[in-house]
Amino acid sequence: xxxxxxxxxxxxxxxxxxxxxxxxxxxxxxxxxxxxxxxxxxxxxxxxxxxxxxxxxxxxxxxxxxxxxxxxxxxxxxxxxxxxxxxxxxxxxxxxxxxxxxxxxxxxxxxxxxxxxxxxxxxxxxxxxxxxxxxxxxxxxxxxxxxxxxxxxxxxxxxxxxxxxxxxxxxxxxxxxxxxxxxxxxxxxxxxxxxxxxxxxxxxxxxxxxxxxxxxxxxxxxxxxxxxxxxxxxxxxxxxxxxxxxxxxxxxxxxxxxxxxxxxxxxxxxxxxxxxxxxxxxxxxxxxxxxxxxxxxxxxxxxxxxxxxxxxxxxxxxxxxxxxxxxxxxxxxxxxxxxxxxxxxxxxxxxxxxxxxxxxxxxxxxxxxxxxxxxxxxxxxxxxxxxxxxxxxxxxxxxxxxxxxxxxxxxxxxxxxxxxxxxxxxxxxxxxxxxxxxxxxxxxxxxxxxxxxxxxxxxxxxxxxxxxxxxxxxxxxxxxxxxxxxxxxxxxxxxxxxxxxxxxxxxxxxxxxxxxxxxxxxxxxxxxxxxxxxxxxxxxxxxxxxxxxxxxxxxxxxxxxxxxxxxxxxxxxxxxxxxxxxxxxxxxxxxxxxxxxxxxxxxxxxxxxxxxxxxxxxxxxxxxxxxxxxxxxxxxxxx
Numbered sequence: 001x002x003x004x005x006x007x008x009x010x011x012x013x014x015x016x017x018x019x020x021x022x023x024x025x026x027x028x029x030x031x032x033x034x035x036x037x038x039x040x041x042x043x044x045x046x047x048x049x050x051x052x053x054x055x056x057x058x059x060x061x062x063x064x065x066x067x068x069x070x071x072x073x074x075x076x077x078x079x080x081x082x083x084x085x086x087x088x089x090x091x092x093x094x095x096x097x098x099x100x101x102x103x104x105x106x107x108x109x110x111x112x113x114x115x116x117x118x119x120x121x122x123x124x125x126x127x128x129x130x131x132x133x134x135x136x137x138x139x140x141x142x143x144x145x146x147x148x149x150x151x152x153x154x155x156x157x158x159x160x161x162x163x164x165x166x167x168x169x170x171x172x173x174x175x176x177x178x179x180x181x182x183x184x185x186x187x188x189x190x191x192x193x194x195x196x197x198x199x200x201x202x203x204x205x206x207x208x209x210x211x212x213x214x215x216x217x218x219x220x221x222x223x224x225x226x227x228x229x230x231x232x233x234x235x236x237x238x239x240x241x242x243x244x245x246x247x248x249x250x251x252x253x254x255x256x257x258x259x260x261x262x263x264x265x266x267x268x269x270x271x272x273x274x275x276x277x278x279x280x281x282x283x284x285x286x287x288x289x290x291x292x293x294x295x296x297x298x299x300x301x302x303x304x305x306x307x308x309x310x311x312x313x314x315x316x317x318x319x320x321x322x323x324x325x326x327x328x329x330x331x332x333x334x335x336x337x338x339x340x341x342x343x344x345x346x347x348x349x350x351x352x353x354x355x356x357x358x359x360x361x362x363x364x365x366x367x368x369x370x371x372x373x374x375x376x377x378x379x380x381x382x383x384x385x386x387x388x389x390x391x392x393x394x395x396x397x398x399x400x401x402x403x404x405x406x407x408x409x410x411x412x413x414x415x416x417x418x419x420x421x422x423x424x425x426x427x428x429x430x431x432x433x434x435x436x437x438x439x440x441x442x443x444x445x446x447x448x449x450x451x452x453x454x455x456x457x458x459x460x461x462x463x464x465x466x467x468x469x470x471x472x473x474x475x476x477x478x479x480x481x482x483x484x485x486x487x488x489x490x491x492x493x494x495x496x497x498x499x500x501x502x503x504x505x506x507x508x509x510x511x512x513x514x515x516x517x518x519x520x521x522x523x524x525x526x527x528x529x530x531x532x533x534x535x536x537x538x539x540x541x542x543x544x545x546x547x548x549x550x551x552x553x554x555x556x557x558x559x560x561x562x563x564x565x566x567x568x569x570x571x572x573x574x575x576x577x578x579x580x581x582x583x584x585x586x587x588x589x590x591x592x593x594x595x596x597x598x599x600x601x602x603x604x605x606x607x608x609x610x611x612x613x614x615x616x617x618x619x620x621x622x623x624x625x626x627x628x629x630x631x632x633x634x635x636x637x638x639x
Contacts, residue, residue: 032115034124035078036098048102049176052081058092066205093118093480098126099174110447118481118536120574135188139221141231142182143204153177155208159185165198166477192382204233212238367463374468375419378450388445389521390415392422397438399512404548406559441470442519449475451517478533485576486527487549489558494523497554504530510543549578557583
């Protein structure tokens, strides 16, 4: 039997504790709706419990993490949900997580699914999958209540591992019907996704029929990369849950709402909105410094004029008279006039060097392609599997309608350990005069992904740029909001080739800056879904934003001819359709590095249009003609 228990949300949670600069919106009757889906299409037992949780990703020590929840017993995938929520802060980002507990089998959403301020409120899809085998590290401890109130069978307990540096949830354990406290917890996580420079804490919550207990500040959980064990996490009833119990009704039954409004001015968790943009800006200046001026030794013409100085080579032309056999048919010494033309080859020295110089200079044209080389790095200790894939893109970053035009891309299969070396070739003909260009990269390894948040500026239009480092950020850390949609194209069939992939980028057209990037691998069948992460707090309502996309179907590259407006000025941020067309010509292969061969083969004198050989040949032919005429004239006289 299917039983749906709708647990009351932490109503008016955020009003008492939000940063004063952030506007609040009352939405007491609002709800986020959608379905929970399974990647393995598994059948659930009647005892399976699905818990859908709405969290504030900017929650600080004085603000709640969980602002809404629904628990559903039984049912089969897809499982419909509707999570109500109360007051929200439009400057915060909110996201949904789903957990399905079926005995000892646990399925969870790996990434946050943005909602409300950074995503939709209806039609959300929460895909769950089995907890990965790489989750080999565990943080353990117990959750205790500071009061003696008991818990009902409808209670749900959360133990959450949070990266406070990025305000993102790393892993969690959801415990339906925990019984009495203390509640033992064991959070399994992948140690490869831990950033040694970040701070991690365990936060805990208990939600039970409208009452909520939380440990908002958290307890340190990972030290120098090592997980903690035996943590004691005390949870305290929150102010928003107090209207449910009786204590507020004792003095006067009517003013019960007042206590929830009074505490509002005190806490000011302003710092929580700021940390999200920190990790990305610094690296962009490094790569473009000095490597470019060296490889411009194109003018090889000048040295070639020196090897034949001075007019001394006059003896050389005396050799060609071996061609005198043309005079052999004449039995008389009349061919002697051919001796006089031998004086004229004194012109050869002036002709020869110039002809040689032109012949050696013309086969060394200026390079038409450039090559950029560098490495991919990331902070986490994850070692890529052999199934990992990486991509590097060269993209125009100038403000205006052409912002985001993809110039070239390269894909790496089985990239290996970091730093991952890459090489990208591109045609000079695709560059626009005065435009600036940036590099973007992404890595996908199963459910894990890393991307460049804003790209790295790079110099273009030169034969070779080296030592460009592209620092990548863990994608879940960037998932504060998401621009979602699909990529289609007439004739596009990426499912036919396992090497196919797609990319999607979000741009601020007003400034040319990137606010999000996604590498989609494998691309699968069309339409190709995309979900570009971005930070809603960085969006300028007065600016214009667009989505650009590309796809490689194994043989050809497809890309958008123009960006699709999104986010601001009434444009959508979800269900955005993007159409791509074939790009001609395709990006050049990396083997086209512009390193011209040392010395081109010399052009034979007969094909050079001048020189000593051709002049002697003409003179010999003239001499032969004169000799023949003399011979004919004498023959007639003797006749």
